[in-house]
Amino acid sequence: MLVNQFLILAAVLFCIGVYGVIARRNAVMVLMSIELILNSVNINFLAFALRNGSVDGHVFALYIIAVAAAEVGVGLALVLLVYRNRKSIALDELSEMKG
Amino acid sequence: MVAQNIAFGIIAVIMVVGALRVVTVNNVVHAALWLVLVLAGAAAQYILLAAEFVAVTQVLVYIGAVMVLFLFGTMLTRAQLGKEKQLNNPTWYFGIPASLLLLGVMILALTSSFGDEKLPTDSELVSTQAISDQIFGPYLLPFWALSFVLLAAVIGAIVLARKD
Numbered sequence: 001m002l003v004n005q006f007l008i009l010a011a012v013l014f015c016i017g018v019y020g021v022i023a024r025r026n027a028v029m030v031l032m033s034i035e036l037i038l039n040s041v042n043i044n045f046l047a048f049a050l051r052n053g054s055v056d057g058h059v060f061a062l063y064i065i066a067v068a069a070a071e072v073g074v075g076l077a078l079v080l081l082v083y084r085n086r087k088s089i090a091l092d093e094l095s096e097m098k099g
Numbered sequence: 100m101v102a103q104n105i106a107f108g109i110i111a112v113i114m115v116v117g118a119l120r121v122v123t124v125n126n127v128v129h130a131a132l133w134l135v136l137v138l139a140g141a142a143a144q145y146i147l148l149a150a151e152f153v154a155v156t157q158v159l160v161y162i163g164a165v166m167v168l169f170l171f172g173t174m175l176t177r178a179q180l181g182k183e184k185q186l187n188n189p190t191w192y193f194g195i196p197a198s199l200l201l202l203g204v205m206i207l208a209l210t211s212s213f214g215d216e217k218l219p220t221d222s223e224l225v226s227t228q229a230i231s232d233q234i235f236g237p238y239l240l241p242f243w244a245l246s247f248v249l250l251a252a253v254i255g256a257i258v259l260a261r262k263d
Contacts, residue, residue: 001218015202020122022194039141046148055233061153070252076172077259083176
């Protein structure tokens, strides 16, 4: 197995996630795209852990999984709050703070 | 090694198709289910990368907990669960050149810096004991910080989402 096949797979997933963050209007869909991005980072960490023969990449991957879980919890609570106040979770309608 | 490459190819195709469906499909619940496919494929890739503990954690945390959160979030924020036309921004097409440019630059950088470098084939599975020795040894301070992050996230989510 080449190193690059994992890194390029991760790059493809990362770019699909970036497209989702830019293109999606629904806040839940944007959070899903962020999950895609975080997973691609995890694949990179584990590929480099295998390449360098170290365990540090595994530790960082576990930390990323934990931080992603916390992020989804707080993010969905925020989305719920926005929905309760606005009856909509379309991100382009949240423009009160526009200067 | 051939078997591993074939497995990688099949799982990679499934993951890329699933990820494309996540960002293009017009139904939030279907997008969440396609995301399950991508996350399961990622767990399979972790096993190919000799990381069994991270793969099991991926299945437990992502497919178990995070997907339930997503489905609850979908359920609580939308009246209808069917198709919806308004899932994309009016200017969604700007995302295509941006992500394609990013992908081109990343692939160029990866091929020029790693080329045909191979992963070591004689590596053993990383044992859970080795990971825990790292976490509770040199990485203890980040582990504490992470515990506080999780605590703060739980309290913050409760405070944000409860009704007064």
